[in-house]
Amino acid sequence: MLTDANTFRRLAAGACLVLAPLCLLLGMVTDPTDPGPYDPLAYARNPAAVGVSATLLHYAWVLFVPGVIGLVHLVRRKGVVLANLAGALTVLGLINFSSLMISDFFDIVLFQRLPAEQAHKIMEEAAQPAMIAAWQLPGMIGSFLGLVLVAVAYARSGRAGWWFPVGVLGGIAVWIYGASSWNELLGFGGPVVLLLVFGFVGVSIIRMPDAEWSGAPAVGAPGLTGPGAGAGSR
Structure with missing residues (x-):
C-alpha cells in the first residue's frame, strides 16, 4: 500500500473523513465542562480531561485537511473552480483553527495558579487584535464555511447527493449552537451528524477503485495514447 501512491492517498483521505468528525465527537464527550453557567475553574479542576478533549479537538481539525484535499481531488468537471477555491479556504482555516486549541492548556495553568478574576483578565487581554483577525476569524470562517462549500462542490460534481x-451545514450549525449554549444534546448531536455524512463519503472513497480515484481512463478506452492507439482510424 505504501508503495502505491493512488491507494495510499485514497485510503488516507477516506479514513481522515471518518476520523475527523469522530475526534470532534469524542472531544466534546470528554470536555469536563458541565451544562449551565460558565464555570471558569472547570478546566483547572480537570486538567487530564481537558488535555484529552483539547487534543482530540485539535486532531479533528488536523485530520479534516487530508480529507478535504481528497474531496477536492475528486471534483473534476462541474464545480472545479468552487472546489479549488473552497479547498484552499478550508485548509487554511483548519490549520488556523487547530492551533487555537492550545489555549485550553493555558486556561488550566492560569486558573490553577492565579485567582479566577485575574486569570480571566489575562485570557481576555491575550485576545489581541492580530490574534482575532489573523488566527481566530480565518480559522472559524475558513473551517465552517469552507467545509460547507467543499461539500457543495462535491455534490455539484455528482459525487454525492x-x-x-x-x-x-446542519451538523456544523447544531454543534456551534449546542456548544455555545452549553446544551449537551445539541453539542453532541452536531458532531454525530457530521460523522454520519462525512463518514459515508469517507467509506465510499475507501471502497473506490484506484482508477476512479486517479482519473485515469480504463485500458482500451477511447483517447488512449501509445503504440497502435490510432490504428483503427486509418
Missing part, C-alpha cells in the same frame, strides 16, 4: 452539503 445534496444531502451531503445539507448535512454538513
